[in-house]
Each structure stands twice: as structure tokens, then as C-alpha cells.
Amino acid sequence: MMWQDLVFLAGSVLSIAFLAPTVRDATANVPLGSSVPSMTIxxxxxxxxxTMGMSFSALGSLGVATMWSLIVSYRSPGPHDGPANVVRFVRSMSQQARRSVVGTPTEPEQAASSHSAD
Structure with missing residues (x-):
């Protein structure tokens, strides 16, 4: 075992400890733009x-990913709970990317242009 494996495990355990209050707080609202990338990472x-043979680090990071997945599922703003929030986030990101490429104005831009025409 490498000493680095234990250092990474310790960092993951701290992350899990710091994320636990957010998971427990039913009033917490963590944006999907923060929680889905953190879960994925x-x-x-x-x-x-x-794959590097650092099993303690792998378990610690899996624990962190699990905590973030709970936050994604149950502490994101919006009407949905559960894994459907990941799908909602991916769909939102693809719509934003499409608007950027095609040049379709966003809702605030459309509202601004309609007010300037008045």
C-alpha cells in the first residue's frame, strides 16, 4: 500500500463528513450545475x-460520489426528486448548447427585445 492512498482516503472522508449536513438538511437547495459535475468527478x-490499484482511494471517492448523488437526487431545487434530476440537468445543458450554437435568444433576451419594441 502506498501512503498516498491513505492521504486521498483521508481527504475523501473529510469531504463525506462536510457533505453529510447538506444531505440531512431537508431545506438545502444545491444547484444541479454544482452537484452533477461533482458527482461525476x-x-x-x-x-x-x-485502475491504479489504490483501493482505499477508490472507495473514498466512491463514497464522495455517492454523497453527491444523494444531493443531486434529493437536495436540488425543482419539482423532481431522484435520479431523474440527472436527466433534467443533461437535457438543460444540451438545450443551452443548442441555443449557443444556433443563436436562439434565451428567454431574458426575448423579454428584453419585446420590451424595447414597446
């Missing part, structure tokens, strides 16, 4: 550590 780190 945690999962990628877990896979990366596992």
Missing part, C-alpha cells in the same frame, strides 16, 4: 484510483 476519480 467523484465517480471518475473512483474508477481512476481503482
Amino acid at each position: 467523484g465517480a471518475i476519480y473512483a474508477g481512476t484510483y481503482a
